[in-house]
Amino acid sequence: MQFTATASSVVSLAxxxxxxxxxxxxxxxxxxxxxxxxxxxxxxxxxxxxxxxKAYEERRAAIEGGMEQAEEAQAQAQAQAALQQYEAQxxxxxxxxxxxxxxxxxxxxxIVTEMRDKAQAEASRITxxxxxxxxxxRQQAVVSLRSEVGTLSTTLASRIVGESLEDEVRQKxxxxxxxxxxxxxxxxxxxxAAASVPAPEQADAPAQGQLDLGTDGTAGRDx
Amino acid sequence: xxxxxxxxxTTTAVVAADEGGEFxxxxxxxxxxxxxxxxxxxxxxxxxxxxxxxxxxxxAMVALSRNAAIVPSKGQWLMEGFYNFARNGVARDMIGTKHxxxxxxxxxxxxxxxxxxxxxxxxxxxxxxxxxxxxxxIALTLVxxxxxxxxxIKKHGVKGYFAHMVPDGLPGWIKxxxxxxxxxxxxxxRPLTLALRLxxxxxxxxxxxxxxxxAGAFFLTQGVVFKLLAVPTFIMAAVMFLFEALVQFLQAYVxxxxxASYIAGALADxx
Numbered sequence: 001m002q003f004t005a006t007a008s009s010v011v012s013l014a015x016x017x018x019x020x021x022x023x024x025x026x027x028x029x030x031x032x033x034x035x036x037x038x039x040x041x042x043x044x045x046x047x048x049x050x051x052x053x054k055a056y057e058e059r060r061a062a063i064e065g066g067m068e069q070a071e072e073a074q075a076q077a078q079a080q081a082a083l084q085q086y087e088a089q090x091x092x093x094x095x096x097x098x099x100x101x102x103x104x105x106x107x108x109x110x111i112v113t114e115m116r117d118k119a120q121a122e123a124s125r126i127t128x129x130x131x132x133x134x135x136x137x138r139q140q141a142v143v144s145l146r147s148e149v150g151t152l153s154t155t156l157a158s159r160i161v162g163e164s165l166e167d168e169v170r171q172k173x174x175x176x177x178x179x180x181x182x183x184x185x186x187x188x189x190x191x192x193a194a195a196s197v198p199a200p201e202q203a204d205a206p207a208q209g210q211l212d213l214g215t216d217g218t219a220g221r222d223x
Numbered sequence: 224x225x226x227x228x229x230x231x232x233t234t235t236a237v238v239a240a241d242e243g244g245e246f247x248x249x250x251x252x253x254x255x256x257x258x259x260x261x262x263x264x265x266x267x268x269x270x271x272x273x274x275x276x277x278x279x280x281x282x283a284m285v286a287l288s289r290n291a292a293i294v295p296s297k298g299q300w301l302m303e304g305f306y307n308f309a310r311n312g313v314a315r316d317m318i319g320t321k322h323x324x325x326x327x328x329x330x331x332x333x334x335x336x337x338x339x340x341x342x343x344x345x346x347x348x349x350x351x352x353x354x355x356x357x358x359x360x361i362a363l364t365l366v367x368x369x370x371x372x373x374x375x376i377k378k379h380g381v382k383g384y385f386a387h388m389v390p391d392g393l394p395g396w397i398k399x400x401x402x403x404x405x406x407x408x409x410x411x412x413r414p415l416t417l418a419l420r421l422x423x424x425x426x427x428x429x430x431x432x433x434x435x436x437x438a439g440a441f442f443l444t445q446g447v448v449f450k451l452l453a454v455p456t457f458i459m460a461a462v463m464f465l466f467e468a469l470v471q472f473l474q475a476y477v478x479x480x481x482x483a484s485y486i487a488g489a490l491a492d493x494x
Contacts, residue, residue, distance in 0.1 A: 022251045022426060025358035027263060032270045033362025036277045040336050043281040045328035048288045052306055053324070055291035055299070062293050 150175060246441045249433040254355055254426070269353045276339045276353070284335070309334040309479060317483035318490065326486055329370065333363060334479040337421065341471030344429055345464050352425040352471065357418065364418040367482040372409075375489030384489075417481055424474045428467045435460035 154171060157178070257265035287302035295303055309331040314323040337354060344352030354360050375384045388405040389398055435456055442453035 022254065022422075023357055025361050026265075026267065026356060027358070028265070029267060029270055029273075029356050029358030030362050032273060033359040034365065036273050036359075037332060037336060037363055037366055040277050040280060041329060041332045043285065044332045044335075048284045048306075049328045049331065051288040051291040052303065055293060055295070055303075059293045 153178075246438070249430055249437060251426075251430075253433055254351075254429070256351070267356070269351065269356045269359070272343055272349050272351065273340060273353045273359065276336065276343065280335050280339055305335070306331060313476070313479050313483050317480065318487045322490055326370075326483070329366075330479050330483055333367070333482060334475055337363065337478055338472060338475035341425060341475055342468065344425060344471060345432070345467050352429050354421050354474075355425040355429045357422045357426075360418040360421040363421075363478070364414045367417065367485065368414045371482075371485040371489040374486065378490060387491075413481075413485055417478065421474050421478050424470055428463075428470055432460060432463050432467060435463055 154175070157174070254269075256268035258268050258271060259266040284302065287298045288306075290296070291299055310323075310327050313334065314327045314330045317323075318326060340353035340359070343349040344355065372384075375387070378384075379387050385402075385406075388409060389402050393401060439453045439456035439460060442449040442456060
């Protein structure tokens with residue numbers, strides 16, 4: 001009994017002591033304090049900090065990765081720009097080459113045309129001059145033939161007639177007479193009807209000489 | 224402090240003289256709040272609130288950090304801000320980038336636990352700082368104490384750890400004295416001050432708040448003059464609340480900062 005009483009009084013004293021002396025730790029509180037920090041430390045070190053540190057690490061990696069990506073993109077952009085520049089230059093060069101080729105073609109065509117024109121002009125000029133020359137030669141031949149026809153026929157006639165026709169007057173007279181005869185149809189009776197009508201104009205129409213000559217020639221040969 | 228003591232003193236005197244009513248100034252007994260059982264093994268209110276604080280902190284921090292992503296949500300952003308304060312502002316700055324990460328969980332736990340328990344001193348419905356009971360600061364200090372000695376001995380060896388306490392380049396004759404002082408610092412002063420600083424601030428702060436609130440409440444039961452006097456008393460109590468909020472944060476910070484500093488000291492290559 002007495003012991004119990006003493007014990008209880010000690011307890012109450014201790015309790016009072018615990019309440020009154022703030023610097024004496026209440027042992028359950030001290031132990032529980034250790035438990036508190038122990039539990040919290042376990043939670044923080046296994047659940048909270050690893051998650052957050054992982055996020056930080058990922059964030060750091062993401063930022064670094066982002067920077068690398070940005071660098072890559074920059075390099076790509078630079079390459080793209082170089083390619084574009086190169087292509088532009090190539091295009092320019094092609095355009096220039098085309099223009100030059102086109103110009104050369106046009107120039108060639110114009111040269112060909114010019115040469116053709118020149119050649120044609122030359123050819124026509126040559127043709128023209130040849131024609132003129134032929135005409136002149138023909139004219140000359142006609143003139144010389146005409147004078148020669150007289151001489152030949154005179155010679156021929158003198159041989160035939162047997163008399164000299166040296167005398168110009170006589171000669172001329174003979175020829176005229178011969179010609180008149182021809183026109184008169186004495187020599188060629190088949191052609192009289194045709195030749196008799198234009199007879200009076202005969203002498204003063206030198207333009208018709210050619211025709212006449214032809215007729216004469218034919219007549220002469222026939223005679 | 225002086226002002227408070229004066230106020231308390233005059234209040235008692237005046238009350239005693241005029242009305243004959245009785246005003247009992249708050250005593251350290253207000254911290255004795257046994258809930259279950261009594262005596263040396265009683266479970267106190269502070270223990271319950273301390274347990275609640277651990278539960279709340281665990282649940283909240285796990286919830287806010289569980290889906291930690293590169294792009295933080297609003298909750299994660301808040302959590303990171305709180306975490307970075309202890310991680311970068313305390314651990315990294317004090318210990319250095321090389322070793323700090325290993326001690327971040329401990330320092331962050333200490334900071335979070337002390338801060339919430341301190342703020343519970345002014346937060347309804349608790350209105351009682353857990354760290355006002357010296358058992359809790361001693362428990363936390365014990366952890367820090369063991370940790371910094373442990374890592375110091377692990378790094379330098381027992382002999383090296385003690386040798387490392389004395390700075391290099393001292394004249395031979397002064398070394399024993401310095402060693403003695405350092406020994407006291409490492410083994411007595413540091414843990415004692417660490418625990419007592421936190422305890423003292425919380426204890427005194429709570430006493431002040433209780434004093435102003437109870438005095439104001441007491442004035443309201445007295446005559447007209449005292450009823451008027453209750454107004455500045457309550458204003459003072461409100462000011463004390465704000466002041467305590469700052470002190471409580473500061474003490475949590477200081478405790479963590481000094482713990483980090485002790486760890487850094489034990490890890491340092493030279494003194």
